[in-house]
Amino acid sequence: MQELNTLIASLEQALLSLDRLKAQEVLQSALTGQVEPLIVATLEKIGEGWETGDVALSQIYMSGRICEDLLNTILEPNNEAIAEQPKMAIAELHDYHLLGKRIVYSIMRASGFDLLDYGQKEVDELVELVQKNEIKILLISTLMLPSALKVKEVRAKLELRGLDVKIVVGGAPFRFDEQLYKDVDADAMGKSASDAIKIVKTMIEEQK
Numbered sequence: 283m284q285e286l287n288t289l290i291a292s293l294e295q296a297l298l299s300l301d302r303l304k305a306q307e308v309l310q311s312a313l314t315g316q317v318e319p320l321i322v323a324t325l326e327k328i329g330e331g332w333e334t335g336d337v338a339l340s341q342i343y344m345s346g347r348i349c350e351d352l353l354n355t356i357l358e359p360n361n362e363a364i365a366e367q368p369k370m371a372i373a374e375l376h377d378y379h380l381l382g383k384r385i386v387y388s389i390m391r392a393s394g395f396d397l398l399d400y401g402q403k404e405v406d407e408l409v410e411l412v413q414k415n416e417i418k419i420l421l422i423s424t425l426m427l428p429s430a431l432k433v434k435e436v437r438a439k440l441e442l443r444g445l446d447v448k449i450v451v452g453g454a455p456f457r458f459d460e461q462l463y464k465d466v467d468a469d470a471m472g473k474s475a476s477d478a479i480k481i482v483k484t485m486i487e488e489q490k
């Protein structure tokens with residue numbers, strides 16, 4: 283087993299030089315439980331490089347895209363789905379930071395959850411889909427504060443339609459301010475894909 287720090291350094295180097303094959307090799311050499319911390323830590327390091335001006339926007343953009351694509355090949359859906367799941371969906375609300383949502387989706391699917399991926403949606407489209415698909419647990423990812431505040435609008439519009447939906451949120455603004463989820467009327471907040479799994483399992487238990 284390779285040290286996480288060694289893997290982070292190798293993945294960072296591969297991504298910054300846009301070496302997709304090398305990035306794939308590094309991710310495949312990681313244990314399943316290391317994939318999420320590996321990608322998150324590496325992208326955060328690359329993000330810091332962007333903030334200090336050492337990394338170009340194109341490099342950070344391509345790094346995200348490469349990780350997103352590779353996730354599909356690395357984490358396959360688990361065929362033994364968890365029994366009696368309520369209808370669930372995940373969406374990126376308003377902004378375009380899609381990688382965190384992709385990781386949560388892929389890891390949940392690899393853990394036996396069956397959930398819809400709505401991609402990036404605005405408030406009204408999201409509410410419409412939730413009603414149409416009879417969603418009971420809605421996972422929302424946002425990476426920017428203005429998007430995070432829009433969760434409150436989602437809740438209000440769901441209530442106007444009389445829909446009882448559990449909302450779980452995650453992403454940078456919620457990690458920076460751990461009380462924010464309450465201000466936007468979400469039911470829970472998670473900092474990682476493993477948190478998402480724990481929260482959803484508890485909600486399923488409570489709904490029984």
Ligand code: B12
Pocket residue numbers: 318321322325326328329330339342343346347376377378379380381382383385386421422423424425426427428450451452453454455457471472473474475477478
């Ligand atoms: C990569 C990145 C980009 C990439 C996005 C590429 C892509 N395809 O996603 C690019 C370069 C395109 C980009 C653009 C911009 N970005 Co940007 N970006 C980042 C950066 C450095 C990393 C984000 C990331 O991918 N992290 C890795 C992923 C895996 O982690 P994650 O998303 O946090 O997800 C994990 C957890 O949060 C959690 N999670 C996530 N969602 C959910 C959901 C649920 C339900 C649960 C339980 C858990 C959960 O689990 C995930 C896996 O562990 C962050 C810095 C940061 N600290 O987040 C800034 C950041 C998010 N960006 C920021 C900004 C300002 C922008 C721009 C406006 C910049 C500009 N001036 O153009 C644009 C806006 C684009 C848009 N409209 O959406 C700010 C937002 C600040 C704010 N308070 O609003 C940040 C915080 C940087 C900063 N410190 O200023 N960005």
